[in-house]
């Protein structure tokens with residue numbers, strides 16, 4: 001299914017004209033941990049969360065109305081998301097069926113784009129999600145003709161606009177405004193060195209490592225803590241790691257632990273600290289470089305008590321995360337230009353000016 005769609009869009013490209021760079025920039029804004037942009041399908045205009053951690057475009061239950069250009073497929077999927085609330089604790093499960101429809105994104109018209117129509121699901125922020133992960137490793141299932149993982153919105157835009165290599169950047173600022181920019185890194189928006197990491201080509205933006213020693217490192221206040229496998233995912237609201245590692249990391253910087261176990265047996269831990277002390281700084285380094293890329297200090301605070309005295313750090317430890325996997329969510333993206341290359345399977349980043 002995806003191969004057919006890719007072929008027909010390549011054909012359109014031969015006769016279409018390449019869009020000007022200015023039309024391929026999408027303004028984004030932060031709301032309760034998620035970054036939203038406009039996505040138009042048929043006559044409807046939706047505000048969807050940009051999510052580099054998932055693949056498909058899906059619209060919240062009951063929101064996507066049929067129109068003369070929409071065609072049902074009877075193919076779809078069931079997905080479970082973690083990190084579905086601002087503090088990262090909530091999970092969301094969604095069942096959806098794809099509809100082929102005329103869509104518009106980044107000033108580009110896409111015909112017969114696969115849009116997921118959620119028919120049964122937990123509430124999501126905004127009107128739904130638009131996925132920007134690398135392609136799903138399983139797009140269709142030979143044993144299940146009803147299974148379909150969807151279509152890459154980024155690849156569809158690149159094909160239509162002749163953007164090759166196919167790449168896009170996220171520039172998420174610390175003031176809650178940002179952009180999704182198709183094409184190469186806009187060098188006028190960055191300062192300092194660009195770090196480029198080879199990533200796995202499917203499913204998620206996860207840097208590859210040959211040995212443990214060359215894998216990413218969690219660093220707290222300048223001290224390397226442990227080697228990890230990071231998943232770069234701007235659609236996760238904060239930094240999420242395994243329960244035990246986060247618990248000991250929070251204790252090591254003198255934070256109090258705030259632990260909970262819900263009715264499904266999922267345990268989580270947060271750290272609280274006196275807002276008047278200098279907060280601990282959490283960051284990551286990527287060997288062989290020893291440079292530490294810290295989370296912006298402002299994004300490091302989840303909330304404060306009404307009297308402004310007790311702060312909760314914006315890092316979640318959960319029993320659903322398995323070491324050495326960590327999710328590097330949008331708080332780390334803030335203040336950076338993060339570039340995603342679907343052709344070369346690289347993720348690159350630099351500080352915003």
Ligand SMILES: *[C@@H]1O[C@H](CO)[C@@H](O)[C@H](O)[C@H]1NC(C)=O
Nearest residue numbers: 038039040044045046047104
């Ligand atoms: C979608 O809605 C937003 C907010 O109301 C508006 O700014 C934007 O122009 C609309 N886009 C389209 C294509 O209708």
Ligand SMILES: *[C@@H]1O[C@H](CO)[C@@H](O)[C@H](O)[C@H]1NC(C)=O
Nearest residue numbers: 064065066067070099117119
């Ligand atoms: C989406 O699914 C609902 C049923 O849950 C259906 O009423 C609606 O027509 C569907 N939308 C489209 C565009 O097919």
Ligand SMILES: *[C@@H]1O[C@H](CO)[C@@H](O)[C@H](O)[C@H]1NC(C)=O
Nearest residue numbers: 010163164165166342343344
């Ligand atoms: C990127 O990948 C597409 C599709 O696989 C291919 O057609 C194109 O030539 C590639 N571009 C570059 C610069 O590698």
Ligand SMILES: *[C@@H]1O[C@H](CO)[C@@H](O)[C@H](O)[C@H]1NC(C)=O
Nearest residue numbers: 209210211212215227228324
């Ligand atoms: C990659 O790094 C992780 C985390 O350090 C480690 O657990 C894993 O064994 C490494 N993979 C290889 C192939 O060495």
Ligand SMILES: *[C@@H]1O[C@H](CO)[C@@H](O)[C@H](O)[C@H]1NC(C)=O
Nearest residue numbers: 256272273274275309310311
């Ligand atoms: C940390 O726990 C201690 C002992 O229970 C308590 O006195 C202190 O107020 C707590 N501080 C914060 C910031 O939660």
Ligand SMILES: *[C@@H]1O[C@H](CO)[C@@H](O)[C@H](O)[C@H]1NC(C)=O
Nearest residue numbers: 087270302303304305306312
């Ligand atoms: C801060 O967030 C944590 C995690 O969601 C929550 O348990 C706590 O009650 C919140 N505190 C305040 C003061 O809102």
